Structures are given as structure tokens and as C-alpha cells.
Amino acid sequence: MAQPRVIVVGAGPAGVRCAQTLVAAGLTPTVVDEGRRDGGQIYRRQPEGFKRSYVNLYGSEATKAQDLHRSFEAIRPKVDYRPETLAWNVTANKLHVVHDGNQTATLPFDALVVCSGATDRLMPVEGWNLAGCYSLGGAQIALKSQACAIGRRVVFMGTGPLLYLVASQYVQAGATVLAVLDTSRFSQRVRALPALAARPGLLLKGMTLNRILRKAGVAVHSGITPLRITGAASTGVQGVTVRSSVGSELHFDCDAVALGYHLRAESQLADLARCEFQFDSESRQWLPKIDRDGRSTTSGVYLAGDGARILGADGAEAAGRLAALAVLADLGQPASLDQMPKLRRTLDKMDRFRRGLIQAFPWPHAQAAALPDAAVVCRCETITAGELRRVVNDMGGSEMNRAKAFSRVGMGRCQGRFCGHAAAEVVAHAAGVPIEMVGRLRGQAPVKPLPMAALENPGAVNA
Amino acid sequence: MPEDLKADVIVVGGGLMGAASAFFLRKRGRSVILLERGLVGQQASGVSFGNVRRQGRYLPQLPLAHRSRAIWGQTKELLGDDAEFLVTGHVRGVYDEAQAAVVEKYAKDARGWGLDLELVGGREFRRRFPFFGANVICGSYSPDDGHANPRLAAPAFGRAAARAGARVIENCEVLAIDKDGEDFRVQAVDGRTFRAPSALICAGAWGDKLSAAFGEPVPMTPHGPSMGVTEPVPYGIIPVVGVSTKVAHEVVYFRQVKRGNIVFGGGLRGPDYPDLKRAYVLPENLRRQLRELRRLAPELGKLQVLRTWSGIEGYMRDELPVMGPSGRVSGLYYAFGFCGHGFQLGPGVGDVMAELIDTGVTTTPIEPFHIRRFAASAANAQTTPRAAASATA
Amino acid sequence: MTAGRFIRLAETVRAPVRLEADGKPIVALEGDTLLVALLGSVGHLRHSEFGDGVRAGLCLMGACQDCWVWTEHGERLRACTTVVREGLRVTTGPLDATWPNHA
Numbered sequence: 001m002a003q004p005r006v007i008v009v010g011a012g013p014a015g016v017r018c019a020q021t022l023v024a025a026g027l028t029p030t031v032v033d034e035g036r037r038d039g040g041q042i043y044r045r046q047p048e049g050f051k052r053s054y055v056n057l058y059g060s061e062a063t064k065a066q067d068l069h070r071s072f073e074a075i076r077p078k079v080d081y082r083p084e085t086l087a088w089n090v091t092a093n094k095l096h097v098v099h100d101g102n103q104t105a106t107l108p109f110d111a112l113v114v115c116s117g118a119t120d121r122l123m124p125v126e127g128w129n130l131a132g133c134y135s136l137g138g139a140q141i142a143l144k145s146q147a148c149a150i151g152r153r154v155v156f157m158g159t160g161p162l163l164y165l166v167a168s169q170y171v172q173a174g175a176t177v178l179a180v181l182d183t184s185r186f187s188q189r190v191r192a193l194p195a196l197a198a199r200p201g202l203l204l205k206g207m208t209l210n211r212i213l214r215k216a217g218v219a220v221h222s223g224i225t226p227l228r229i230t231g232a233a234s235t236g237v238q239g240v241t242v243r244s245s246v247g248s249e250l251h252f253d254c255d256a257v258a259l260g261y262h263l264r265a266e267s268q269l270a271d272l273a274r275c276e277f278q279f280d281s282e283s284r285q286w287l288p289k290i291d292r293d294g295r296s297t298t299s300g301v302y303l304a305g306d307g308a309r310i311l312g313a314d315g316a317e318a319a320g321r322l323a324a325l326a327v328l329a330d331l332g333q334p335a336s337l338d339q340m341p342k343l344r345r346t347l348d349k350m351d352r353f354r355r356g357l358i359q360a361f362p363w364p365h366a367q368a369a370a371l372p373d374a375a376v377v378c379r380c381e382t383i384t385a386g387e388l389r390r391v392v393n394d395m396g397g398s399e400m401n402r403a404k405a406f407s408r409v410g411m412g413r414c415q416g417r418f419c420g421h422a423a424a425e426v427v428a429h430a431a432g433v434p435i436e437m438v439g440r441l442r443g444q445a446p447v448k449p450l451p452m453a454a455l456e457n458p459g460a461v462n463a
Numbered sequence: 464m465p466e467d468l469k470a471d472v473i474v475v476g477g478g479l480m481g482a483a484s485a486f487f488l489r490k491r492g493r494s495v496i497l498l499e500r501g502l503v504g505q506q507a508s509g510v511s512f513g514n515v516r517r518q519g520r521y522l523p524q525l526p527l528a529h530r531s532r533a534i535w536g537q538t539k540e541l542l543g544d545d546a547e548f549l550v551t552g553h554v555r556g557v558y559d560e561a562q563a564a565v566v567e568k569y570a571k572d573a574r575g576w577g578l579d580l581e582l583v584g585g586r587e588f589r590r591r592f593p594f595f596g597a598n599v600i601c602g603s604y605s606p607d608d609g610h611a612n613p614r615l616a617a618p619a620f621g622r623a624a625a626r627a628g629a630r631v632i633e634n635c636e637v638l639a640i641d642k643d644g645e646d647f648r649v650q651a652v653d654g655r656t657f658r659a660p661s662a663l664i665c666a667g668a669w670g671d672k673l674s675a676a677f678g679e680p681v682p683m684t685p686h687g688p689s690m691g692v693t694e695p696v697p698y699g700i701i702p703v704v705g706v707s708t709k710v711a712h713e714v715v716y717f718r719q720v721k722r723g724n725i726v727f728g729g730g731l732r733g734p735d736y737p738d739l740k741r742a743y744v745l746p747e748n749l750r751r752q753l754r755e756l757r758r759l760a761p762e763l764g765k766l767q768v769l770r771t772w773s774g775i776e777g778y779m780r781d782e783l784p785v786m787g788p789s790g791r792v793s794g795l796y797y798a799f800g801f802c803g804h805g806f807q808l809g810p811g812v813g814d815v816m817a818e819l820i821d822t823g824v825t826t827t828p829i830e831p832f833h834i835r836r837f838a839a840s841a842a843n844a845q846t847t848p849r850a851a852a853s854a855t856a
Numbered sequence: 857m858t859a860g861r862f863i864r865l866a867e868t869v870r871a872p873v874r875l876e877a878d879g880k881p882i883v884a885l886e887g888d889t890l891l892v893a894l895l896g897s898v899g900h901l902r903h904s905e906f907g908d909g910v911r912a913g914l915c916l917m918g919a920c921q922d923c924w925v926w927t928e929h930g931e932r933l934r935a936c937t938t939v940v941r942e943g944l945r946v947t948t949g950p951l952d953a954t955w956p957n958h959a
Contacts, residue, residue: 148896697952699957760958762930
């Protein structure tokens with residue numbers, strides 16, 4: 001009997017546990033990953049030849065990171081592993097990939113598990129298009145993967161647990177961190193405590209990070225409002241100015257800003273797979289619909305990990321395993337499904353915590369409406385908030401794709417990844433409509449830029 | 464019960480044809496209601512390549528194309544928005560001598576229809592169009608053609624029509640149209656009713672359903688164009704670039720916009736799902752298209768594709784649009800099914816249809832596009848199935 | 857290294873890799889991404905097409921597409937996901953306007 005063809009996109013925590021579960025049931029899944037090495041983002045592996053220890057790189061998560069990496073190494077001979085391979089499109093039961101710059105291939109599947117992970121969620125601030133402004137994830141990767149700090153004097157700004165984590169990692173690695181500026185208020189975090197108590201270990205870790213920062217003399221401010229990142233077009237960031245919670249202006253001279261407001265799902269493949277999306281009003285974003293096991297609304301397509309729901313690394317591992325079991329059940333493959341109830345309960349707990357995080361570190365959507373007209377919203381195309389508002393007011397572009405067609409916001413290389421959410425908030429405010437009425441940017445292939453040199457490779461349809 | 468909304472003319476379909484028609488009807492003092500299921504210019508008009516081209520057209524279409532070209536040059540004054548129209552010239556390359564003879568003949572014939580083309584070959588060709596690949600042996604150049612931004616054009620006409628007093632009603636899906644006495648009665652899904660003594664069907668790939676309801680079915684098939692755009696690079700290719708060829712998948716074209724992106728299209732078309740109101744580019748069509756684009760202009764191979772898109776265009780069996788009065792119902796007019804080559808014609812179509820509806824005649828010959836050309840075959844089609852049915856009974 | 861944007865904190869004992877940026881030699885370390893190599897010397901990766909100055913990347917994970925650079929041969933490289941190799945020659949300025957011309 002022919003084995004069903006299962007493709008897992010992504011070799012981070014969700015993808016690795018998914019592949020591992022499929023291998024344990026006797027399948028040989030294909031694992032497609034854009035990176036050179038497995039591990040995804042949070043457990044990103046340093047390049048071969050680097051010598052820092054797991055504890056140095058991953059701190060309290062060292063054991064988890066090591067376990068994940070070892071698990072993948074163990075299954076590697078049993079999977080069809082394709083690193084440095086981008087899944088750029090998906091059509092009915094076919095995944096379209098490109099490798100080595102221009103070698104394309106078409107991979108048919110019976111089941112596709114998309115574990116595409118997440119990026120930082122960014123709220124523009126005047127000056128964020130200056131060189132030297134990075135996402136929190138970017139600042140972390142510079143350290144974890146390249147042993148570098150993003151600058152000599154770094155300010156961390158935004159909200160969410162990652163803000164404190166990366167700042168403290170920088171401090172511990174010997175970088176100069178001037179300040180941690182959190183838009184959320186202490187009172188919001190206190191109110192969220194009951195939900196956050198769903199994962200007491202994580203709550204404790206958060207408090208520990210704060211201690212590390214204070215001990216290092218890092219100024220930590222809550223309830224701030226970002227005003228502007230200052231600098232010069234030719235040299236980049238020179239400082240950042242915020243309004244404190246009591247209304248005074250604070251300024252920090254720095255050469256790098258690490259910016260981030262928790263995470264946003266990389267849902268482009270789900271969109272191309274025609275999965276239905278729904279608006280999540282708590283986090284004010286559109287997410288692909290999944291059932292409790294990760295089945296999307298498109299038959300044969302499953303979604304697991306931060307690419308579907310931001311539950312963090314532990315949640316991703318559980319979701320990856322659960323989605324694999326759903327695949328096995330749906331394909332009628334013999335497998336022990338005993339773990340499913342426990343995994344579902346784990347995900348429920350993670351979800352309670354997720355909602356606590358939203359309460360504690362809310363996405364400061366009102367900042368979009370407050371952006372000065374001169375502030376750039378779309379970095380790729382250098383489109384300002386004023387231009388976007390003009391399109392809404394003068395041309396009637398109050399739906400997101402319409403606003404994009406008229407203003408060019410979201411037409412650049414990143415295809416709306418980093419401007420999309422804020423742009424929707426600007427449009428909703430200018431049009432005077434609720435955010436969900438604005439809709440979301442419609443996904444188009446390729447998921448990431450595809451070279452014009454892409455070759456047809458007629459022989460590359462893999463059975 | 465709310466009153467029916469009345470006007471002199473109801474235009475069904477708010478693409479470029481409908482929006483331009485509404486605008487020009489207002490300029491003639493006619494009251495207009497424009498009904499659009501989604502947003503003005505969201506369907507074929509908005510996904511078009513953006514070619515403002517007369518070169519290569521069916522020769523009897525040139526009078527309409529000339530009239531339209533003149534209006535393109537006036538869009539800034541007329542609409543307050545030129546939709547980024549640029550007069551850049553349009554060049555068509557050929558790969559072999561046989562096709563060179565074809566374009567040469569076309570150029571000769573087109574002169575008689577008022578279109579002056581330059582045939583360029585040899586060193587002059589390389590000097591003026593250095594981006595062409597070595598396999599492109601010569602070309603035909605139309606200096607006064609150019610391109611515009613299809614995402615802006617129809618909406619600009621729509622806003623200008625509204626400013627001029629047209630009632631532009633978006634998010635209004637038409638349920639049915641019928642003739643009720645002297646008036647056409649248009650019923651919307653949301654329960655509203657509209658009445659007018661004249662109705663103009665500009666419903667694009669959905670136009671055939673409406674014409675069939677009036678006993679005038681047409682052989683139209685929806686297809687999806689394969690469109691894409693690259694990252695921005697320095698502005699170095701001025702004319703719109705195409706190919707003249709008999710091989711379908713070789714027909715690719717591109718244009719660079721001032722911001723630097725290169726919009727491209729052509730090759731094979733994709734399937735359409737008109738019920739979903741959107742379409743997707745087939746990956747294999749894209750790959751083949753990229754190969755042909757690299758053949759046409761090799762240095763395009765350096766760039767990256769940021770996005771692809773498709774849409775829903777109505778193609779008539781004879782590759783000509785349906786345009787003009789109904790053959791059966793007085794007061795009824797059509798302008799749809801432009802077979803993927805309607806963008807340049809849009810302003811002209813609007814102007815001509817407005818003239819036709821307002822005065823009963825138009826000075827621009829559009830007889831080849833009359834819907835009655837399908838009436839004979841429609842009549843045949845009606846008899847055949849009945850005969851087949853009785854044969855099997 | 858006094859010029860440049862990124863600061864090395866550890867892993868400084870690695871074999872050197874020689875490349876060129878804008879015609880000038882730079883020395884990176886084995887395992888560096890092109891982004892780190894350029895930011896350690898030039899301090900930026902490219903110029904924004906739309907006039908708002910130099911860019912130096914944003915996400916470092918291949919999502920923002922801010923860090924694409926041109927090689928002298930006209931190849932495209934995403935700096936954050938490209939590992940340096942000996943002899944790589946890149947330019948951080950834009951292509952010139954003659955880019956489309958058949959060589």
C-alpha cells in the first residue's frame with residue numbers, strides 16, 4: 001500500500017514535533033524549511049563552528065532547545081528534509097517550492113501541515129524607517145545567531161514578554177541597554193494576573209527578567225507613548241523620544257532601537273490554500289480558522305504553531321503533535337491517538353495564557369490613529385500615514401485592499417507583513433468604521449519574492 | 464415601501480466601461496444611476512495590464528481606439544486625475560522573419576486607418592531598444608501609445624461621474640432586469656428597485672447572463688490573465704514592450720512604471736471561478752511566462768517577482784467585444800466582453816456609448832461589435848438541441 | 857572595528873573571509889551573514905528607492921525583505937540569510953539606469 005504523502009512546512013518547534021509524530025507512525029514526511037538549519041526562530045541554531053553553550057544561548061529554555069534539536073537530528077534520516085527551500089505557493093494538493101535561488105519543484109501531497117511560525121508585530125512610529133531600527137526578533141537573532149548586538153547603545157521599545165527577554169539577554173551578553181520602554185501599563189499586567197497564572201512558571205520567569213534589568217541599571221518605563229525615533233537619512237538612528245506615563249517627555253540618545261509588540265502569524269500559505277479567516281477581536285487581527293486539532297477549512301490542510309495561533313514554543317510543540325495525529329486519523333493511518341485529549345488540554349491552558357498576555361500587553365492600536373501624517377506606515381514603499389488617510393478621505397478607500405490599490409501600502413517587498421495591521425488601524429480610524437470592517441490584505445503568490453530567473457524544471461514533479 | 468430610484472439611464476456594472484459611460488452621460492446632461500456589485504473598478508478593469516495601445520488591434524477597431532486615445536490625453540483636465548497615464552510609446556518585437564513580414568503588413572494597413580507605426584531593425588533597433596534579447600530581430604514602434612494605472616483609472620472615472628451628479632451605488636448586486644412598459648426595471652439583491660427608459664449593460668464577464676435574459680445569448684468564456692509585478696529598479700525601460708507572435712505562450716508583455724516596478728502579463732491564461740469573483744495565476748503559467756520574459760528581455764532575469772494576480776475577463780468567441788444597441792429591445796445597450804484588450808478603449812467606449820444613448824447615433828463605427836452578429840448562431844443553437852431531444856425520445 | 861553598526865559580543869575567534877563592498881575590501885568572519893559583514897563595516901545595506909535614506913535590515917529572519925543587496929554580477933542576495941563566502945563582491949548602491957541593456 002502506497003504511503004500517503006505528507007508535507008510539513010517549517011522546521012521549528014511545531015514542524016519538528018509534527019514530523020516526529022508522523023515518523024513514529026511509520027510515515028516518511030517531507031519537511032520543507034527556508035532556513036539553513038532546523039530549530040525555527042525561538043530555538044534558532046547558531047552557525048556550525050560557533051561555540052556558545054545552550055545555556056548561554058537559550059537560558060532557561062536550554063533543555064527544551066537541546067531536546068528539540070536532538071529530536072530533529074534523530075528523525076532526519078527518516079524524513080525527506082529540504083532546507084533552504086521556500087514554499088512560495090500552494091494549489092489544490094500541490095506545494096510549489098523554490099530552492100537554491102531558482103530551482104523550482106512541485107510537490108504533491110495528501111496532507112499539508114503548515115508550521116510557518118510568526119514574525120514580530122510592529123506598530124510604526126515616526127522614524128522607524130531609519131537604519132538602526134530592528135524588530136525585537138531581529139535584535140534577538142543578531143545575538144543568538146551571530147553573537148552581535150544591533151548597536152552600541154540600544155533602546156528596547158514595545159510591549160510583550162519578548163521585550164523583557166531580549167533586553168535581558170542583551171544585558172547578560174554584555175551589550176549596552178539604555179532603556180526598556182513598555183507601552184503597557186503596570187495596572188494592565190496586574191489585571192491579567194489570573195489569566196497569566198495559567199502558566200505560573202512563565203509568570204515567574206517574567207519577574208526574573210525584570211530583576212535582571214533593574215540590577216543592570218536599565219531604565220524600565222511602563223505606560224509610555226512612543227513619539228519619534230530621531231536620526232539622519234544617511235546615518236540612521238540617533239535617538240528615541242517617548243512620553244512617559246505621567247506626561248513628561250523622555251529622550252534617549254542611542255544608535256539602535258529594537259521594536260516589537262508581541263507576534264503576528266505568518267499566514268500567507270494558509271491564505272493561498274484558500275483557508276477561511278476570522279477576525280479575533282481581542283488581538284485585533286485576522287487569523288485562519290482551525291478546529292481544536294489544527295484542521296483548517298481546506299480539506300487536507302492543517303495549521304500548527306505560531307503560524308495559526310500565537311501560543312509560544314511550548315504551545316507550538318503540542319500543536320505540531322496534535323496536528324500530526326489529526327493527519328494520521330484523517331488519512332486512516334494506524335496510530336495511537338491516546339495523546340490527543342491531553343494535547344488538547346495543554347493547548348487550552350496555553351490559550352488561556354495567550355489571552356492573559358493580550359490583556360497584560362495589549363496591541364496599542366490607538367497609536368496608529370495618533371501617527372503624525374509625516375510618519376511612514378509602509379517602509380517598503382515609503383508611504384506615510386498622511387497619504388494613506390488622503391486615500392481614505394478623498395478616494396473612498398475604506399477597505400484594506402482598496403486602500404492598498406490606491407496608496408501602495410502593502411505593495412512592497414514584504415507584502416504587508418510589517419505595515420498591514422497598523423495600516424488597517426489607520427484606515428479604520430480615518431473612515432470611522434470598526435477595524436473588522438476594513439478587512440485584511442488579500443494574499444497573493446509568491447509568499448516571498450520569487451526570482452524572475454526561476455526555472456521550470458520539467459522533471460521536478462516529485463512523486 | 465421606498466420609492467424606486469429613477470434616472471434617464473441605468474448603467475449596470477461599474478468597471479471602466481460603466482464608469483466612463485456614466486461620466487460622459489452626465490457631461491451630456493443625462494441623469495445616470497451606476498450600479499456596481501462590489502467597488503468601482505474592482506474586477507477586470509482593476510487587474511488589467513494597463514496598456515494604452517492601438518498598435519496590434521483589429522483594424523476596424525482603430526477609430527474607437529483613436530477616439531479613446533484622445534481622451535486619455537485629457538484625463539487630467541476631465542477627471543482631475545490622469546491615472547498615471549504616460550505617453551511612452553509601445554514596441555512589439557518579433558523572433559523571426561515570417562512574423563516580421565506580418566508586422567510589416569500590419570504597419571502598412573494601419574496607416575490607412577490613421578495609425579503611423581515605425582518599423583525598426585538592425586543597429587537602429589539595438590540602439591533604441593537595447594534591452595531586447597538577441598533572438599528579437601526587429602520591432603514595430605508606435606510613438607503615441609503608452610500606459611496607465613488600471614487600479615486608478617476606473618475609480619477616477621467613477622468619482623468624476625459622482626461629482627458630476629451621477630448616482631454611483633456600490634455594493635449593490637443586481638438580481639434581475641426586465642422591461643416593464645416603457646422603462647427598464649432593475650431589481651437589486653438588497654430589495655431596491657431602479658427604473659430608467661434606457662439601460663446599458665457593462666457587466667464584463669457577467670454580461671452574457673444579462674444579455675441572455677433579454678433573449679440575446681452570446682458565446683463568452685471567462686478567463687484569468689496571468690499578471691505579475693517585480694520589485695522597483697531604476698527607471699530604464701521607457702516604452703511598453705510586447706511581442707508579435709503566433710505562439711500563444713510567447714505573447715508576453717511588460718511595462719516599467721516611474722517608481723521602478725515592472726508590471727508584466729501574457730502567456731497562457733488561467734481558469735476562472737466567476738462565482739468567487741476572483742482568480743489565481745497557475746504556477747506553471749507563471750514559470751513559463753518568466754521564461755518567455757527572460758527571452759524577450761534577458762536582464763529581467765536579475766529581478767524578483769513580488770506579487771502575481773489574476774482576474775476575470777470575458778472573452779467572446781470571435782475575440783471582439785459586444786458593443787452597441789441591443790438587437791431586440793429598444794432602449795437597451797451593451798458594452799462588455801472586451802477580451803482582455805479593453806483598457807485602452809475604456810474612455811472611448813464611455814464617450815461613444817453616451818453619444819449613442821443620448822443622440823441615437825455615434826460618429827465612430829462600431830458595427831463589427833454589434834450583438835446581432837451572434838443572433839444567427841444563437842437561433843441555430845436553439846433548434847439543434849430540440850432536434851436532438853426528439854431524436855432520443 | 858570602530859566603524860559600523862553591529863557590535864560583536866562573542867565568537868570572535870573564527871577564520872577570516874575576504875569580500876568586497878562598493879569596491880573596497882572588507883574582512884568578515886566565517887559563519888557571518890552578509891548582513892553582519894556589511895553592517896560591521898559599511899554600516900548599511902542599500903539605499904531606499906524612495907528617498908528616505910539608507911537601510912540596514914529590520915527582522916533578520918528573511919521576512920521583511922529589507923536587506924536585499926546586489927552583487928557586482930547583478931545577482932540578488934538577501935543579506936540576512938546569505939552566509940559570507942570568499943571573494944563575494946557586492947554593491948550597496950542602486951543599479952544604474954543602464955541595468956536592462958543587453959550586454
